[in-house]
Amino acid sequence: MKIKAIHVIVIVLVALSAIFAYDAFTSYINPYLTVSQVAGNEQYIGKEVQILDTVATGSLNLKEDGSLLFNLTDGQSTIAVTYSGVQPQGLKEGQKIVVIGKPVSPYHVDATQLLVKCPSKYE
Numbered sequence: 001m002k003i004k005a006i007h008v009i010v011i012v013l014v015a016l017s018a019i020f021a022y023d024a025f026t027s028y029i030n031p032y033l034t035v036s037q038v039a040g041n042e043q044y045i046g047k048e049v050q051i052l053d054t055v056a057t058g059s060l061n062l063k064e065d066g067s068l069l070f071n072l073t074d075g076q077s078t079i080a081v082t083y084s085g086v087q088p089q090g091l092k093e094g095q096k097i098v099v100i101g102k103p104v105s106p107y108h109v110d111a112t113q114l115l116v117k118c119p120s121k122y123e
Contacts, residue, residue: 031050032050032052032098033049033050033051033052034051034052034053034074035051035073035074035076035077035078035079036077038051038079038103038109039077039078039079039106040077040106040107041106045104045105046104047102047103048100048101048102048112049100049102049103049109050098050099051072051079051109052096052097052098053072053073053074053096053099054072054073054075054094054095054096054097055070055071055072055091055093055094055095056070056071056072056073056078057094059071060091060092060093062087065084066084067082067084068081068082068084068087069081069082069083070083072097072099072109078107079103079107079108080107080108080109081099081111082108082111083101083110083111083114085111085113087114088114088115088116089116090116090118091114095116095117096117097114097115097116097117098113098114098115099111099113100112100113100114100115101113
């Protein structure tokens with residue numbers, strides 16, 4: 001039995017599809033981490049992370065250049081966050097948010113996105 005060119009093409013396309021699907025799922029699906037998991041841990045430096053925790057009370061500062069500085073805490077550890085995008089509506093101290101970005105040091109994250117929970121009319 002001869003292997004036809006069409007069979008080789010189909011096998012190559014299936015293999016490429018599997019590789020691209022794997023890459024898509026591993027690159028874009030990041031589990032939420034806590035501040036304690038990221039703070040002081042050098043394995044995350046330079047890698048994109050999603051940290052879900054609370055904005056520390058008294059730490060929210062808007063700089064003159066428009067960047068936002070605040071601390072994110074889980075009650076045990078604290079990590080500094082710098083964000084240069086548009087400040088999300090409803091961002092306040094004591095609120096749980098998701099910070100998406102890359103740690104530049106064990107205790108500092110440069111955020112590319114901030115996700116704030118929508119306020120509920122029942123709260």
